[in-house]
Amino acid sequence: MDRLLVLVRHGQSEWNLKNLFTGWKDPGLTEKGIEEARLAGRRLKEHGLGFDMAYTSVLVRAQHTLDLMLEEMGISDLPITRDQALNERDYGDLSGLNKDDARAEWGEEQVHIWRRSYDVPPPGGESLKDTLARTLPYYVTDILPQVMRGKRVLVAAHGNSLRSIVKVLENLSDEEIVGREIPTGIPIVYRLAADTTVAEKTDYAD
Numbered sequence: 468m469d470r471l472l473v474l475v476r477h478g479q480s481e482w483n484l485k486n487l488f489t490g491w492k493d494p495g496l497t498e499k500g501i502e503e504a505r506l507a508g509r510r511l512k513e514h515g516l517g518f519d520m521a522y523t524s525v526l527v528r529a530q531h532t533l534d535l536m537l538e539e540m541g542i543s544d545l546p547i548t549r550d551q552a553l554n555e556r557d558y559g560d561l562s563g564l565n566k567d568d569a570r571a572e573w574g575e576e577q578v579h580i581w582r583r584s585y586d587v588p589p590p591g592g593e594s595l596k597d598t599l600a601r602t603l604p605y606y607v608t609d610i611l612p613q614v615m616r617g618k619r620v621l622v623a624a625h626g627n628s629l630r631s632i633v634k635v636l637e638n639l640s641d642e643e644i645v646g647r648e649i650p651t652g653i654p655i656v657y658r659l660a661a662d663t664t665v666a667e668k669t670d671y672a673d
């Protein structure tokens with residue numbers, strides 16, 4: 468049985484381009500982001516992958532990325548589930564601030580801790596651990612059962628919501644996940660074993 472799970476981070480957003488903390492704010496894709504999403508779809512198609520269902524967040528950059536990928540693959544009738552559980556980590560009070568301005572105000576090290584530590588939340592926001600506490604139950608109760616039934620599943624979401632799922636899938640320690648970045652528009656293709664662990668992983672980077 469083909470237990471296929473593909474994770475894709477949305478293409479570049481307007482706020483990625485402007486270097487702003489984004490979180491639950493809802494900017495659209497840039498021209499480059501649109502192209503990245505289309506390219507992701509073409510890569511999946513070139514590798515002969517098809518899908519039975521898709522999941523995304525309630526944020527427009529991830530939904531638009533999914534739509535563009537499906538368009539490139541020529542898929543128009545896929546069931547799509549949109550859920551807040553897959554939203555980006557909530558950046559709290561940092562949302563909308565420029566990342567360089569934040570470094571100037573609070574220092575490089577503090578901003579890095581807010582951005583990449585596992586369990587230190589930014590003021591008023593979610594740590595990666597907090598994010599995992601909502602993405603993982605959703606993955607386990609909604610996404611994983613479909614994969615285990617042999618449904619081919621595509622997930623379009625966000626840098627940190629995907630990092631939290633990747634941490635569990637790849638069994639990464641709290642230290643290891645700190646160094647893991649998810650590039651925009653590069654499909655991560657997993658095939659799961661019967662025990663739900665990862666049997667095979669490929670990045671469709673080129």
Ligand SMILES: O=C(O)[C@@H](CO)OP(=O)(O)O
Pocket residue numbers: 483487488489490491555556558582626627
């Ligand atoms: O701003 C955000 O919401 C995220 C993703 O773009 O940024 P960071 O790289 O700091 O996790």
